[in-house]
Amino acid sequence: MFTLSPETKEDWWEVEALYDLCFAPGREALSSYRLRDDVPPVTALSRVARDERGILGGAVRYWPVRVCGERVLLLGPIAVHPTAQGEGLGGALMRDSLDQARRDGWARVLLVGDAPYYQRFGFVRLDGVEMPSPTNPQRVLGLELEPGAWQDLRGLVERGA
Numbered sequence: 001m002f003t004l005s006p007e008t009k010e011d012w013w014e015v016e017a018l019y020d021l022c023f024a025p026g027r028e029a030l031s032s033y034r035l036r037d038d039v040p041p042v043t044a045l046s047r048v049a050r051d052e053r054g055i056l057g058g059a060v061r062y063w064p065v066r067v068c069g070e071r072v073l074l075l076g077p078i079a080v081h082p083t084a085q086g087e088g089l090g091g092a093l094m095r096d097s098l099d100q101a102r103r104d105g106w107a108r109v110l111l112v113g114d115a116p117y118y119q120r121f122g123f124v125r126l127d128g129v130e131m132p133s134p135t136n137p138q139r140v141l142g143l144e145l146e147p148g149a150w151q152d153l154r155g156l157v158e159r160g161a
Contacts, residue, residue, distance in 0.1 A: 002051055
């Protein structure tokens, strides 16, 4: 049994260690990290999942970015500890944080990931939305939290604040 809660400053390094464990070495060299450099995450949406002993099982973070001047949430990273994978924890983190984003008035979410996994949450491939290179355009996905939020929005993803 895991409990989801907002990430705190005290969680930061433990979450970073989880990301290091779950992702390939050099994860911070990815182009999406250039959008995060020196920009604080959206703390109201960043979540951690801990078991009854307080052990970190998963985490998700969001970052503000812009497309053609419009506010967009960049989801990620999201990670689940290998010992907790397959228990629905990633899905719980996604649903909880996306529900909060909707309540907080965000209109759209962007991520770079595998469509077969993220489409169950409503994400679809975005044509014309360009992440900094090198990013495979097939992996650029978006979710509308408000109907029509991605309609006609095209362009380069830029750092936000």
